[in-house]
Amino acid sequence: MEFKDRLKAARRHAQLNQAELAAKAGITQTSISDLERGKSKATAHVVKIADACGVSAKWLSDEIGPMTSTAGSGPTESNVSMAVQPSRSFRYPVISWVAAGAWAEAVEPYPAGISDTYEFSEYDSKGPAFWLKVKGDSMTAPAGQSITEGTLILVDTEVEVSPGKLVVAKLPDSNEATFKKLVSDGGRLFLKPLNPGYPIEPVDENCRIVGVVVQALQKFY
Known part of the structure; x- marks a missing residue:
């Protein structure tokens, strides 16, 4: 499906x-x-x-695994209850946007001291993954899909990158990463903010896609 x-x-x-x-x-x-x-x-x-x-x-x-996490009521049901299972069991670091921008150059997936803060998720990443805290309102849309400032986004560095996905990228003129939607127009790729008040940026050979955003979590500190 x-x-x-x-x-x-x-x-x-x-x-x-x-x-x-x-x-x-x-x-x-x-x-x-x-x-x-x-x-x-x-x-x-x-x-x-x-x-x-x-x-x-x-x-x-x-479409990974069953639709629901609880067992059915048929005759083959196991006698082991699955009712009390933690929904979030994977631990990922919360890093800075500067660290995210330098991720492609990192020798180790998680360099020592990269983060003092970690968050859990039920998402089992395909590769090294990390959380970022959204800054500003460039991804806050007046309608439809919207990611507000302060939201934590989980970035998987080995998910397949394709137009339509939300991504974290490193632009050549900045030492920080940026969070945008990857779109295609006329055979060219662009980084598009969800907020129409911000400009669309072209993707060229100097732009590095760090990873794909797979989850968003509103966290209040």
């Missing part, structure tokens, strides 16, 4: 309409509608949507 079909199945499993799911997940109904119609191919709110529907985030995002 495509993501849009899994989303519809998850919503129906939860017996929610689009407006109810949007309210529970804390996003707009337009976002849900665009995702179910395939107009939007990905979202950073997968975990929130999965939690609202009571389904596995891995299944919803990548």
Whole structure:
């Protein structure tokens, strides 16, 4: 199934309409509608949507594992209960945007002293992964997909990069990484902010895609 079909199945499993799911997940109904119609191919709110529907985030995002984490009620059900399982079990460092910008040049995946702070996630990364705290409002959109300032984003450095995905990139004229949506237009790639008030930046041979954003987490310190 495509993501849009899994989303519809998850919503129906939860017996929610689009407006109810949007309210529970804390996003707009337009976002849900665009995702179910395939107009939007990905979202950073997968975990929130999965939690609202009571389904596995891995299944919803990548169709990995069962739709739900609880065992069924058929005759082959195991006598070992799966009810009390932690949903988040992988530990990733929270690093600075400067460190993220230098990630491609790092000799070791996690250099000593790279972070004093760590956050957990249920996401099992394909490669070295880390959290970044979003700065500014360039990815805050007036409608649809939106990532607000202060949100923690989880970046997987070995997820396949393709247009439509949210990415962290290193531009040649900056020592910090930047967070944008990768888009394609006329055969060329661009880094597009979700906030229309910010400029679109072209991707050239000097621009390095550090990784793909796979989760977003609102964390209040």
